[in-house]
Amino acid sequence: MRYKFERMEFLCVRALLLLFMAAAFAMSAQDVPPLGGWSEEDSSMVARIHEQVLGKGECYEDLRVLCKDIGPRLSGSPEADAAILWGGKTLQEVGVGDVRMQPVVVPHWERGGPERAWLRVDGGEMEPLRVAALGGSVGTQGDLEGEVVVFRDFAELDSLGEAGLAGRLAFFNRPMDPLMINAGSAYGGAYEQRSKGAVEAARHGGMAALVRSLTHAMDTFPHTGGMRYDEEVVQVPAAALSTVDARRIAGLVQEGHEVRVGLNMGCMLHDDKSQANVIAEWTGSEYPDRYIVVGGHLDSWDIGEGAHDDGAGIVQSIEVLRTLHALGYRPRHTLRVVLFINEENGNNGGKTYALRAREKGEWHVAAVESDAGGDAPRGYSIDATDAGTAAVRAWKEGLSQYGVGDLRRGGAGVDIGPLKKEEPAGKRPLMVGLRPNSQRYFDYHHSDRDVFENVHERELKLGAAALTSMVYLLDRLNYDDLD
C-alpha cells in the first residue's frame, strides 16, 4: 500500500529527516573522529589525562616499591617471581579488567657473586679493576690472566692473521658515536662489540673478551647487557669495563706498555624456568575482539634496580589503566596492559605473547611500548603502514602542546616486536613506542646507576601521561579505514 504525503506532512518529514541526519552526523563526529583527526573532545581528554597523572598519579610510588622492595629482577630469579606477583596485585588494585598470568619459559643465568678483576702494567703489582660480566657469559673456572690487545672493530681483529690472539684478551674499545644526536642510535652503532665480542675473540684464539661500556658518560661504572655465543665457536668469558678504565687501558697500550688483565667470574647457566607475562584485560565496548596492547618489561638486569630499564615503562603502563579508569573512560577496543618478562636476555615474554595471539587469531590493531627510560617524553616512534603512520602524524599539533610532537618512524619496542612478525590476524598492528629524551638514558642503562633515585618524578609522570594519551588516541581510530 502506498502512502501519499500531503505537502505539509512532506515538509515535516523532510525537516525531521534533516534533523535526524544532523543528529546522526553530530553523534558520529563525537563518537568516531575523522580518521587521524584531533577533535575538541580529544583536546579535552588529553588535558584531563595530564591533570590526572600529574596531580594524582601513583606511578612514582609504584616505581619506588618495585625498585626498593623487590630490586633487580633478572629472568629466572626469585626477585623476578616477586615482581610478577607484585605486578598482578598492583594491576588488580586498579580495579578494572581481568588480571591473569601467561606462562613463559625463561633462561636462568646467574652472575654468581661479584666478579674479581685486576690490572697489571709492565709486570708490576695487581691493581683492582671493576668489571661486570656480560649477561649469558660463561665463568672463568678460577683465575684467568692475559695480555690485552685493543680493537676498534672486528675488521681490525681479522687483520691479526695466523698468530691470532692466542693466550691474550681482546678488548673492544669503540666508543658510542658522539656525533649522533639520538643516543639510542649511537648505542645501536656500538652494540655488536658487546653482543658478538666473545665469539669474535674466541674465533681468533682469544681467552676472553673485554668490552667498553655502552655509554657516552665518562665514569667508573661498568654496564652489563646481553651477549650470545655461536654453537660453532668455543665459549670464552666476556665482561664490560667502565669508560674511565677503558680510556686508561687503551692509553697505556698505545704508549707501548704491556697491559695484562685478570678475571675471576663465577657465572652459571641453570635450567630454564617457568615465569609469566602479567596481563590485565579490559574488554572493549565496541570491538571486544580487537586488541590494543600497552606495556613494558618487568625483568631487568641483575645490577642496579632496573629503574629506567624498564621499571619506568612498567609503572607507566599500569598508570594508563589507572588513569583511563579514574576518568570514567570506556575503551572501544579491548585494552591489554602487558608486563612482559625476559626482554633482557631472550625476549621470550614478547615471543610467547605473539604466538598465543596468533594461535587465537587475535587482531591487534595497535601495540604501544615504553622501554626507553623514564626521562621527559619528547614524542613517539612509529612502526606502521603508511596509513597508520599518517594517522598518528595527524595528531602532531595536538601532541606538540604537551612537548611530545616528535613523531618519527622507527622501532617501537622489543617486547611488542614479535607481534609485527607474527601478525596474528594477518594484519600489521600500528606500533608506537614512547620516545623520551635519550641523552642520559645510557648513563644509567644496565649499571649500578639505574636506581630509583635517578628517575625524576615529574618526568616519569609526563611520560605516563604521554603514554596514556597515545593509548586513548589509538582507541579512537577506526582500523577498518586504515587498510
Ligand SMILES: [Zn+2]
Ligand atoms: Zn629495556
